[in-house]
Amino acid sequence: MTATGPLLRAHGLSLGYGRTPVVHDIDLDVTPGSLTVLVGANASGKSTLLRGLARLLAPMSGRVTLDGVDLGSLSPRRVARTVGVLPQSPVAPDGIRVGDLVAHGRYPHRSFFRGHRSDDDAVVAASLAATDAGSLVDRRVDELSGGQRQRVWIAMVLAQQPEVLLLDEPTSALDVAHQVEVLEVLRSEVARGRTVVLVLHDLTLAARYADHVVVLAGGRIIARGEPARTLTEDVVGKAFGIRARVLEDPDTGRPVILPRSRQVARGNDPGAVGKATLP
């Protein structure tokens, strides 16, 4: 693993909507050249944290820095060249075709002196191929299936060639083959020195592909680190209010998380571990 990319760092970061904080006092270093997965129950603050790291949401307190410089002080073009973001439910312009949407990913690289170039087309084609979406290039985005659309959006972020990719549930609509394919593509981006942060709900996939897992509950980080040390039965219980068995994948040594039964107390209170269980 290389460690040459920019360092994205949250310092005492609190985020929220209106006056209501939902993410509290987060300190987080995103290791350059690594893949970090944010996991946690619904409404635990994963998307909000990702938005804060992407400058889509201004801090209520604390700050986010890129190589030591406050993200808020950087130009939008500098941020767009460095950080690529895929929100949970992106909206495409009406009637846009796949090739044109993915080509939007190239805009941060253009300037008055550097218009469209043939290598932009090559990057767009390679990005579509990486997500198995090459055959969709002339289709309208609004006529695609949910999974096809999600792959096209991932291709757009790949075409941006950012050093840091922030992706909110990029595999939520994908069949299992395409989930693995997209996660392999993201691992190959990491092998090239890029930094990836994504939100995933599938804990076993998170454990298999992540270098670091960050577990959120109630807007706070309750555990972080390499998957085997982090996704323990205790942590999964605290975060999700379930009893789970954690086994070891004999091939990879990575954890495999098997949900067993729901506990009554649930994870948005980070101190809560359920006692009563449902049958």
Ligand SMILES: Nc1ncnc2c1ncn2[C@@H]1O[C@H](COP(=O)(O)OP(=O)(O)OP(=O)(O)O)[C@@H](O)[C@H]1O
């Ligand atoms: N635009 C918004 N305005 C007001 N409150 C919001 C907004 N977006 C999220 N929230 C609230 O912030 C809290 C955290 O939401 P967030 O989307 O960050 O959670 P999440 O962990 O990503 O959840 P999920 O797994 O359901 O996607 C929730 O209580 C949610 O209702």
